Amino acid sequence: MASTTKNINNEDRPGIPRGVLALIGIAVLFALLWGSTKVFSRYIVFIVSLIGVYVVAAESLNLTNGYSGLFSLGHAGFMAVGAYTSALLTFPVEMREVFALSPLPNWLGGPQFHWPFFPALIAGGLFAMALAFIVGVPVLRLRGHYLSVASLGLMVLITSLAMNLRNVTRGSIGINSIPKYTNIYWAWGWAVVTVYVVWRVVNSSFGRAMMAIREDVSAAQVQGINPLKYRLLSFAIGAFFAGVAGGLYGHLSGAIRPYGFSFDLTFQIVIMVVLGGMGTIQGPIAGAATLIVLRYILKPVEEGLKVYGLVELIYATLLIVVMIYKPEGILGRRVLRK
């Protein structure tokens, strides 16, 4: 029995209902996270948190690329938007002058105010989402590769702005000393939320419509499904979480620069999704974990032997190998093709 979607109708399965299982799983996860903060060094805890942040980014790209069959290359741009927005909102009032950052305008709270973490993250996500809508409306009507290049272009535009709006973003120096609000719980909390949202979307009638569009656009249209609406929404939701991921990242590492949000970043996330398995929920998680761990194992080698570019080279090789031999990804299932 072939199936192109993950089997989610578990009403027929006897035993513990899925919802309870999930909650237990989350509890276990957080227990493990708590445990790791007690056992492991700060460095390792940092890496685990980073994986959580990348899970947010990868799952959201999965929604756009894997399930909707689009191919957005602009994810780094949305992350940049989220990172800069949230950083500029949460930056402590006392330090703004020293760091040549202008105080917040009145409609954002005024010069004596800086935002708390959570609203700032949401604001970043919403701003990214708005951009996705603006760019998406003209571009998503066209064939897939137009979106690829347009989203790439959007990313370039955004980083271009980040580098040149020196009064707002401090240009190519970037912003540092961002308060490190992101801890392991924030990172993985958002990861859980993202996974949940993606899971809900995919397993709804919305998700089914999206996959119908991915498989055969004309057939879907004939069924009365408007491709633009669905693509736009999945693009926008993906962008929202990318923005959040950017904000989380900024407040984890404490510093952001325009160069950090380049094509290399998009590519990393694309690899995580593709390697792990596009169009599956678990794929991006596995992909994110594998690639981050790999990177941090290889980092000392890169620095030591002065072989810069080694990590990306390995990433690219893995990608090509996977594409040739197992295009559905390591955890993916072969999708039926004509």
Next chain:
Amino acid sequence: MLKVNEIDVYYGVIPAIRKLALHIDQGRIVTLVGANGAGKTTTLKAIMGILVPKEGGIIYRDGDITRVPSDRRVEMGIAMVPEGRQIFARLTVKDNLDLGAFHRRDRSGVKRDLEWIYGLFPVLKERTGQIAGTLSGGEQQMLALGRGLMSHPELLLLDEPSLGLAPLVVREIYRVIREINKSGITILLVEQNINMAMKVSSYAYILETGRIRTEGKPHEVMKKENIMKAYLGE
């Protein structure tokens, strides 16, 4: 000359034709008829090599060509005139014909064949420099036929040559089909228009949802399948 041995052809996991067997004697016109979706085009594509059967085999001139790629089959003497013409609309008439002879090395032979085709279809000679997409439906069909003939085939696969054409044009096309056959080319004809097809063929196969339902000489088949007239909406 051509033997199809019980082939199964699938589109993904969906079977399009099952246990299909037919044979074509040299020099004949054989017809394959059936309703839309019966599997006629699939059969031709399998013979041409565009689709590969999952089961069964195809024997051409005593050689097994089941795994031979299409471009080799063209060299071996099989040519196809596909459904809907599929000419290269952006190229000229002459370019289309030249491409028909793509694999041929014998320049003089190609020239001779070109002259012959111009003789069969004078309108192509007239419009030889015109962009193919601007020709009328009937002219495009002639071009597609001519292009197929340019490869100097021994077996010609014709997929619905009368599709979408006015009755006068159809009569003309069939006149040419008979003439091509007289010059020695074996023809496998696929049609929905049973009338004309039965008139020219010496043997017929009726295809229904992927299987051969009946076969035999045209008048026998027509008698057996009186219900078919209503079925195919004659």
Next chain:
Amino acid sequence: MFTTQYILQQVFNGVVFGAMYALLALGMTIIYGILRLIHFAHGALITVGAFCFYVCFALLGIPFAGAIVIVIGFGALMGVILDVIAYKKVVGGPEVSMLITSLGFYIFIENLIKLIASPQPYAFHPPAFFEKLYKKGLVTFRTIDLFIVASSIAIMLVFNLFVKKTRMGKAMRAVSESGEAARIVGINIGRVISFSFIVASAIAAVTGFMWGAKYGQISYSMGFMSGVKAFVAIVIGGVGSIPGAMFGGFILGILEMFSVAFLPPGYAGYRDGIVFFILIIILIVRPSGLLGQKEAES
């Protein structure tokens, strides 16, 4: 400030850059026409060509003509490798797979060069006679500028003739129209694809030399922007149309130069961003491009 001289000079610069974009766009369109694939790795071939020339000319002392021949050959070889290793295997599958593989190849080549050469850019000097300065009327230029424009036009003309008159050329046009009809007629699609990769890659490699010579420096990441801008050029001119690609290239070059020239100073950093802004505008207003056929909207 906006004197006739200034404007003319900018137009001239735009034409030079446009010539390079046009060549890149040509290569990309060839592959797009045959495979319906945006060949992201195409940009990497510029980098390969530029570094290859650097090694041959600056490091090994091979004279210019010889170095260029080697560059062309090496570019063609890269084309073969890409074709055989990647695309042949992935060709039957979903469109997205080829895009991703293409991306993977770009990153691979870019980082391989970063690894082998250096993360730092190199100064790039073409042979001395290219640097000779001329001043004709209101415009100042160097020999290299003439070389770029002349070879670009020459390559395009030769290619145009090739595609109209030769057997393989017509086969390429046939395949780009309909792969299935081409197979029916007996064309070996695999060979046409290989040939297209070879030609496109060789052209890209030579363009790499031009790019390095014009900018005066080469770096491992130089291919990225140029590759993507080539796609913008294609969109401007009309996807799937060879004259469109070349036309788009020139227009893009001129537009880019103009925007850099006429923007208030301090905004020059927006150069790349503006290119994409133009892309988005075109996609909104006229997605089939200025010369293109209407591609099936999906």
